[in-house]
Amino acid sequence: MLKNYFKLAIKVLGRRKFFTFVSLFGISFTLMILMLITAFLQTELGSDAPMTEKDNLVYLPAISIKRAVKDTVVERDTSYQEGIMIVDSTVTYPERINSHSRSNPSYYFVNKYGRDVVPAKNYSIYNNSSYDFFLNSKKLTFRALLTDERFWEIYDFSFVEGQAYRKTQVDNGEAIVVLTQKACRQYFGQESGVIGKEVVFEGQTYTVSGVIKDPKSFHVYVNAEAYIPYTNLPPAVLGGTGLMDGFEVVYQAHTPADIPKIKKELEHRANLFEEFRDDYATYNRLEMMSYTFRERYADNLYDEDDDPAQNLKTVQWLLIFLLSLFVILPVLNLVNLNISRIMERSSEIGVRKAFGAHSSNILFQFVFENVILTFIGGLIGFILAIGMIKLINESHVLYETTLGFNFKIFFYSFLICLFFGVLSGLLPAYKMSKVHIVNALKQNQR
């Protein structure tokens, strides 16, 4: 019986080429887009190395200083009591932000206020920089992160050769560098065997101490071509007393549940801050802007709100909305197509029932057709998605980001398509299977 329905479905789909084409296109395209988006999110926001600790991280990339002034507001209420005017006045002092400045903290600031945040298990201080240099008379730019040794404890980069710099090397300000494979290829024309060789950035020579694998994902505050001990920075940077410069801190919590504690502690430290002097003498409020990994990612896309958690929510909802749109629109189209197609087949339904088909036979037939259609669409979508991911990875349109195919997500997306495929066939088929035979035969006489 099932074999029959299968053959019938294939025959009908083959005969209705336009319907089949449109449906297959809708299903496979929806699946492909869904797969691409989720693959992208997975690599960007997933916990692949070096981001295994991702969910335990809190970033302090910025501080914000403000001048708050108190306004005096007097409100008068007039009322009449026994013909005499009575004036009631209320005085309030609302706060108003008069001036506002936001930037990365300086070494001075993070060194004095950012260390030893108790709820955190570990932390790393680093500076985001870049070096221009000439190689074979071609100008190249390497992005560099100038970090402490703890950086390598928080992110688990995998080393192709050599190793990360240790505490003593950082403390001694040794001129050493860790390069990515890609940077090695660019600089030396080879991806390994470079330990002990020297690179020259802006007149200063560094000895290569390690080479790391190119990470799949890309985040400016994690990825760079070159990693150098921060103690190589000029004394003016490390010895200054300004509040703002190019530093940031990443804190590693024991568990995600400790993250709010870290944020609270930073907030507490900001409230106690009193060092408003020199350029900042007129300011009187300081805020330490801390973000979780996801919040920071979302903040890059959308930062309308002051609260990073709120921005993350907005971005998440927007994403869910867009994704559902991607699914819902083709599905609605499919439902619509299915309804008109099944209505067209009213005479067929009448004939089948007259010759002994029961309503359940009819229902099953139509649902089965849709299931077959969805399976074929799923297969095409699968091939399309794999092809597109390969194409994107090879063409490097997303720079260093390398997409992977997520079978679990594909399975779920497929289930969604199947669900709507069945539903879109079921509803009209159910309606039609209940139609009185005589009426079904009267419609669309051919």
Add this chain to the structure above:
Amino acid sequence: MISLQNINKVYRTKTIETLALNEINLEVSEGEFLSIMGPSGCGKSTLLNIIGLIDEPSSGNITIANQTVNGYNSKDMAHFRNEKLGFIFQSFHLINDLSVIDNVELPLLYRKSVSASERRRLAEEALLKVGLKNRMSHFPAQLSGGQKQRVAIARAIVGKPNIILADEPTGNLDSAMGNEIMNILLQLNQEEKTTIVMVTHDESMARKTNRLVRLFDGAQVS
């Protein structure tokens, strides 16, 4: 073979109540070829549909092939139609997406314990009887009206039913093609002893059958 007692059929719409059939009593014996005539709207199709169990009477009793079908549920009726009845319609009602042979096989799909090869064999046999075996893999759109109706007859007889119900089977055909269809039905009646009830507007067709029943305004007049 068929026995109708005091059959009434009332159609109620908001504005009007139509008595489509009025106290019909009819006996059709086994192997009989009966034709029904009457002006348009007198209730011929309604009567045929009630005999065919695809419409229910408002009141009255029906006995077909020695079974009283009052009180059958929809599943029983579907089963009964599948085993005992074959339908031929004025407008053919072939399924355009299916080939001729697949159209003919259709009633057997809903019959358990008929294998695919057996279905095929029976369908080919039925097509042979209507002279269309060479058109097996054509699609309905590639056939003339007369050929379509012959496919429809093959579909009606493939399950070897006791009774064939034909509602104006020649109504959409010219007289030459109509005669061809009529001859097939007569042959079926004589050789296979199939009981046939046919609605027609054509006196000459009706005269070829065993008996003629005339309806007028839902009532039997002769």
